[in-house]
Amino acid sequence: MRRRDFGSLVCGAAIVLPRSLRAQQPARPEIGFLSSRSATVDATLLTAFHKGLAGLGFVEGRDVTIAYRWAEGRYDQLPALAAELVARPVAVLVSTGGTVAARAAKAATQTIPIVFTTAGDPVAAGLVESLARPGGNLTGITASFIEAAAKRMELLHELLPKASTIGFLVNPANPAAISESDEIRVAAGTLGQRIEVVSAMNAREIEVAFDRLRALRADALLVAADPFFFARTDQLVAAAARQAIPTLYFRREFADAGGLISFGSNFPELFRVVGQYAGQILRGAHPSDLPVQRPSRFELVINLRTASALGLAIPPILPARADAVIE
Incomplete structure (x- = not known):
């Protein structure tokens, strides 16, 4: 092989190799974020959610992507929005904005892990079997508004x-x-x-x-x-x-x-916990092993x-x- 040809081959390999490595890298996991509210209303809560995720090593755009769906107060839109996220499919589905959003998420999938926030008792709402041992594919945190x-x-x-x-x-x-x-x-x-x-x-x-x-x-x-x-x-x-x-x-x-x-309840704190739970699930935890949390204080x-x-x-x-x- 001539020196010039060998040099061209090496240069070509230098170009192709990084592309090959990039192709072999796994795609970032995606979280589905379903809210009965709007992006504007949830702005401060999203900051807390991202903080909880970051504590587990997941930064949006770097380690994870997030697909957002906002019902903007139209509760009848939640089932369709949940179905969109499940169809992508997402690795974890987060539902926020009350029991109505959590029920829509649960109806959309029995396999994708769901982390919810809800106002009342998630056991009475039929979301989980118990707070300590949720069972199924759901867990999360209740604001305990009904109990309060x-x-x-x-x-x-x-x-x-x-x-x-x-x-x-x-x-x-x-x-x-x-x-x-x-x-x-x-x-x-x-x-x-x-x-x-x-x-x-x-x-x-x-x-x-x-x-x-x-x-x-x-x-x-x-x-x-x-x-x-x-x-x-x-x-x-x-x-x-x-x-x-x-x-x-x-x-x-x-x-x-x-x-x-x-x-x-302190809502930013609730959403930080939701971010933590989503991060734990991305790391391999199962919802049934994560107890439903309640606010420590009002x-x-x-x-x-x-x-x-x-x-x-x-x-x-x-x-x-x-x-x-x-x-």
Whole structure:
């Protein structure tokens, strides 16, 4: 072989070899991310989710890809969106935004691992066999909003002990609304208060619901734990201020936005755990071996500026117990 030909062969090999190595590298695993909310609403939660993934060595775009599907409050779209992700197929399916999203994910696949977030008891919802031993292909974390419903009612009673009629805003498209309504009614009965349920499935119906509360002369309002309501944080806080109705919400972000008081789970922490679970499954763990987690604590946040605007005197014991007070 002539020197020139040998040199050409070596140079050619130098070009071909890296391409061959790249072709042999395994493709990055893909996570399906199904949410009943929107990318804008879930922005801070996505940051926490990515942090949980990164703790297991998975950085989006480097070690893993993520396919996002957003229902944007249209719960009837969730089954089709879940089916799209399963058909790709994804290595792990994450469902967020309540029991309605988790049920859509479960109905779409019995084999792909699913990590969910849900508001209530996932055993009662038929998602898992037990919290300690989920069984099947699902695990995740519950925000325990339904279980905390009675405590939210008690907090509102502490705030307004003379209130007799309490409005309860629900989204009838969410199956969890029934169980939460039942819990609220029982707690209200114990406290000698009457519950008036009003419903809303879209922005216009929210305004109608607040008009209804005014007609009912409701003394206060509880907002049900629903992903759609969180997506309408600013509208709900503004409507409550306009109607001058003291309102207790289920997430801190409402109080940060000007709502009177909130009591609920730390959502960024929940999503960090979801990211961790997704990472563990990508590393080989099976959902049935990962117990469903519950929040270690609930956050109480009080907005004293809003209380002042409403002319409310907050009992000193509540700010003393609060995790955060907005002044």
